[in-house]
Amino acid sequence: MKYFLLSFLCLFFVGKSVEAQIKSPDEFLGYSLGSRFTPHHKVLEYFKYIGGANKNVKIQKYGKTYEGRELLVAIISAKENLDNLETIRKNNVSMSNAEKVFPKSRQPAVLWLSYNVHGNEASSTETALKMLYTLTDSKTLNIQNWLKNTVVIIDPCLNPDGRERYVNFFSATTGFQPNSNPMSREHAEPWPGGRSNHYYFDLNRDWAWQSQVETQQRLVLYHEWMPEVHVDFHEQSYNEPYYFAPAAEPIHQDITPWQRNFQITVGKNNAKYFDQNGWQYFTKEQFDLLYPSYGDTYPLYNGAIGMTYEQGGIGAGLSVVTLDGDTLTLKDRIDHHFTSGMATLETVSLHAEKLVEEFKKYFENSITSPPGLYKTYVIKAQNKSRLKRMISLLKKNGIEFAFGLDKTLSGYSFETQKTESFRVERNDLVVNLQQAKAVLANVLLEPQTSVSDSNTYDITAWALPYAYGLPAYATTESIKGKYPGMEEVKAVFPVVAKPYAWIFPWNSIEDAQVLIALQKENVKVRIAEEAFSLGSRNFAVGSLLVYRTENERGIPDLQAKILGIEKRLKMSFYPASGGFVDKGKDFGSSAYRVLNTPKVAVVSGPESSSQSVGEIWHFFEQELNYPVSLIDAKNMGNLDINKVNVLIVPDGSYGDEVAGKLEDWLKVGGKVILFEDAILNVNEAKPFEIKRKEFPKEELGGTNSSEYAKRKQGDLSEAIPGAIFKVHLDHSHPLAAGLGSYYYALKTDDKIYENLSRGWNVGVLKTGSYVAGVAGKNVVKKLSSGMVFGVQSIGKGAVVYLGSDVLFRSFWENGKQLFLNALFLID
Numbered sequence: 001m002k003y004f005l006l007s008f009l010c011l012f013f014v015g016k017s018v019e020a021q022i023k024s025p026d027e028f029l030g031y032s033l034g035s036r037f038t039p040h041h042k043v044l045e046y047f048k049y050i051g052g053a054n055k056n057v058k059i060q061k062y063g064k065t066y067e068g069r070e071l072l073v074a075i076i077s078a079k080e081n082l083d084n085l086e087t088i089r090k091n092n093v094s095m096s097n098a099e100k101v102f103p104k105s106r107q108p109a110v111l112w113l114s115y116n117v118h119g120n121e122a123s124s125t126e127t128a129l130k131m132l133y134t135l136t137d138s139k140t141l142n143i144q145n146w147l148k149n150t151v152v153i154i155d156p157c158l159n160p161d162g163r164e165r166y167v168n169f170f171s172a173t174t175g176f177q178p179n180s181n182p183m184s185r186e187h188a189e190p191w192p193g194g195r196s197n198h199y200y201f202d203l204n205r206d207w208a209w210q211s212q213v214e215t216q217q218r219l220v221l222y223h224e225w226m227p228e229v230h231v232d233f234h235e236q237s238y239n240e241p242y243y244f245a246p247a248a249e250p251i252h253q254d255i256t257p258w259q260r261n262f263q264i265t266v267g268k269n270n271a272k273y274f275d276q277n278g279w280q281y282f283t284k285e286q287f288d289l290l291y292p293s294y295g296d297t298y299p300l301y302n303g304a305i306g307m308t309y310e311q312g313g314i315g316a317g318l319s320v321v322t323l324d325g326d327t328l329t330l331k332d333r334i335d336h337h338f339t340s341g342m343a344t345l346e347t348v349s350l351h352a353e354k355l356v357e358e359f360k361k362y363f364e365n366s367i368t369s370p371p372g373l374y375k376t377y378v379i380k381a382q383n384k385s386r387l388k389r390m391i392s393l394l395k396k397n398g399i400e401f402a403f404g405l406d407k408t409l410s411g412y413s414f415e416t417q418k419t420e421s422f423r424v425e426r427n428d429l430v431v432n433l434q435q436a437k438a439v440l441a442n443v444l445l446e447p448q449t450s451v452s453d454s455n456t457y458d459i460t461a462w463a464l465p466y467a468y469g470l471p472a473y474a475t476t477e478s479i480k481g482k483y484p485g486m487e488e489v490k491a492v493f494p495v496v497a498k499p500y501a502w503i504f505p506w507n508s509i510e511d512a513q514v515l516i517a518l519q520k521e522n523v524k525v526r527i528a529e530e531a532f533s534l535g536s537r538n539f540a541v542g543s544l545l546v547y548r549t550e551n552e553r554g555i556p557d558l559q560a561k562i563l564g565i566e567k568r569l570k571m572s573f574y575p576a577s578g579g580f581v582d583k584g585k586d587f588g589s590s591a592y593r594v595l596n597t598p599k600v601a602v603v604s605g606p607e608s609s610s611q612s613v614g615e616i617w618h619f620f621e622q623e624l625n626y627p628v629s630l631i632d633a634k635n636m637g638n639l640d641i642n643k644v645n646v647l648i649v650p651d652g653s654y655g656d657e658v659a660g661k662l663e664d665w666l667k668v669g670g671k672v673i674l675f676e677d678a679i680l681n682v683n684e685a686k687p688f689e690i691k692r693k694e695f696p697k698e699e700l701g702g703t704n705s706s707e708y709a710k711r712k713q714g715d716l717s718e719a720i721p722g723a724i725f726k727v728h729l730d731h732s733h734p735l736a737a738g739l740g741s742y743y744y745a746l747k748t749d750d751k752i753y754e755n756l757s758r759g760w761n762v763g764v765l766k767t768g769s770y771v772a773g774v775a776g777k778n779v780v781k782k783l784s785s786g787m788v789f790g791v792q793s794i795g796k797g798a799v800v801y802l803g804s805d806v807l808f809r810s811f812w813e814n815g816k817q818l819f820l821n822a823l824f825l826i827d
Contacts, residue, residue: 001196035332059598063217066198069160096226098363111350119162120194121235123333128156146349166194178318192610200614207298207537232295235313241280243310291458303362370433374474381427385508402481411475430481459722461773469814506542507738508684532584540735615807637661651676657689660687667795723773734825754785763789
């Protein structure tokens with residue numbers, strides 16, 4: 001791998017013009033590209049330098065990261081295209097909206113190259129520097145012609161925060177010369193690693209959900225361009241050869257034959273140059289096209305050719321000896337990524353006219369012949385808060401919708417999984433697939449994704465009605481909603497000069513914001529542990545109450561504070577004139593207990609899953625705006641109940657740290673919330689009464705293939721890459737408040753627990769709980785009986801067991817309510 005790719009570069013550097021020279025990355029940075037990692041601020045400086053020195057480059061800033069680092073792209077093309085850039089952009093967007101507009105002159109294809117979405121896959125950004133220089137400095141006829149047919153957008157680093165975490169680690173641990181020994185510390189990142197962003201989110205799994213600020217800002221720009229081709233540059237294990245398209249199965253059925261075939265066209269041209277250099281590569285393995293939130297699938301579901309390129313290199317540093325005994329350098333990795341990028345540009349340029357034609361046709365077909373069995377999805381407005389959040393997601397993705405219909409229809413029920421009649425009411429969301437974004441809408445909403453191969457790279461179920469916990473129907477009729485927006489009906493409450501109590505509901509994040517605001521003002525808030533009625537108005541379990549008299553003793557201006565919170569948060573409290581109720585317990589009953597104000601710590605560190613820590617941390621800071629302390633696992637035994645009364649233990653492996661150190665703290669009133677595998681750390685350990693359910697092998701059986709050719713497939717009967725199961729809830733328990741009788745859990749493992757003998761089994765699986773996604777027969781058998789969510793009292797404290805990830809990638813909205821219940825309602 002040590003020789004320079006002469007045969008490839010000869011195609012580009014054939015002639016020079018008299019135009020003034022611009023500095024190469026080596027000249028600008030003061031070191032040879034690939035001899036060290038380039039800090040993010042230097043990458044920005046070079047991109048801006050090129051933008052100022054070359055008239056065929058436009059630099060566009062599009063945002064900042066959580067840590068304040070700038071995000072930008074470079075747009076490169078021939079001068080005639082740059083002079084006409086806004087028209088080209090508008091034409092692309094018009095085609096993506098299936099508008100009856102087409103450019104009179106030839107429309108170049110837009111090729112978007114994304115680098116370093118995973119921060120520790122660090123050769124990508126270095127490659128972006130080389131790509132930018134080559135495209136702007138080269139005077140060869142080949143590149144000039146390619147740029148006449150193509151507008152190239154280069155995003156040098158999608159994840160600067162993660163990349164800087166990795167680069168800083170490497171710079172601090174490497175010696176004067178890089179150590180190629182893979183055992184050297186420079187090849188072993190500490191927790192949490194540089195892969196993820198500030199909140200430890202994997203940005204390559206966030207494209208559709210747009211939960212992170214980097215993704216949100218990038219997708220605004222992406223939708224302003226809607227490229228015909230998008231390439232996402234990655235790295236994999238440094239012992240792996242290079243990967244490029246075509247992709248592996250499963251490939252979603254809505255990906256068109258043209259999109260599949262063009263991946264082959266690109267792959268063959270990439271292979272031509274790799275073959276000339278004798279570089280190893282593979283295609284059609286491992287990296288599938290199913291999960292909708294990747295940097296390849298999301299563009300594919302938006303009409304583009306989306307592709308992932310993977311260079312071996314994670315943990316390689318500047319140089320590492322591979323298992324084959326070869327020495328892989330950063331310069332090698334840059335050369336490989338550079339070669340595939342240039343070869344792809346060549347292919348896109350040669351097929352630019354066809355790419356534009358097929359892009360236009362893709363969206364026209366979406367309107368005339370939308371994909372899939374169902375033509376309309378109706379999501380019931382059972383919970384307006386979660387429905388509004390779904391609407392926000394649809395808007396971010398450009399998916400059209402309307403509301404209401406005043407009609408009874410027949411369709412597939414997401415809840416019963418049967419065809420039945422239903423009524424479309426005024427605020428029900430109606431998504432008709434006769435629209436430009438039909439494919440993406442269908443992929444996000446379809447109740448069961450067709451999977452041709454269970455050897456998937458990620459989850460296999462994500463239907464939004466399940467993720468948001470909303471009743472929904474899919475119908476084969478093409479139905480359009482009657483109203484453009486929701487009807488906002490302001491509640492009319494009686495006027496009470498001096499209420500006995502103020503009552504507000506509990507079924508949304510907005511309600512949690514009200515509780516937080518009240519507790520911040522030291523207002524005592526009570527929870528109704530039983531349902532009750534006042535006149536014709538019913539109040540569910542979990543309703544919250546503020547008693548006037550008990551609070552006025554310490555807060556003389558209580559009513560003014562209540563009114564201020566109502567106005568600021570745009571909420572209305574129901575004023576009860578007295579403590580006597582028509583049905584249920586009167587307000588003097590012990591059924592209305594005072595809620596504690598949570599003082600929260602979250603365990604973090606090498607024992608924890610960084611993804612789980614990040615999901616919790618992000619939820620507190622970005623959605624609740626609630627104070628939280630991140631502590632080391634070793635400090636769990638030193639908790640002061642006056643400073644921390646809620647401890648959240650994310651998914652992870654903690655040994656005896658949990659079981660051995662929390663008993664005294666729990667007995668005096670502490671609460672611990674255990675996520676996923678954190679439960680295993682207290683399995684059958686006193687004082688915890690949790691026990692994992694075991695299944696003898698003879699009860700299950702296996703399906704391991706005896707064929708050598710299938711040795712890598714594993715036991716498919718045990719497969720569960722990510723499937724949805726219906727959890728039956730004890731809706732009388734506060735942990736289930738605001739959720740109804742069912743919760744749809746995304747399970748990524750087969751772990752389930754015996755029912756608690758002295759506790760509350762709030763969420764259990766029963767026979768027939770499987771709903772959607774890939775789940776082997778043994779997994780389905782295991783997850784047919786047992787506890788997923790439970791609560792146990794220990795002294796004055798409590799333990800909450802969460803056996804599935806209720807905050808999964810911040811898009812599992814239904815789980816956020818369950819987590820809020822665990823946080824605020826359980827004592």
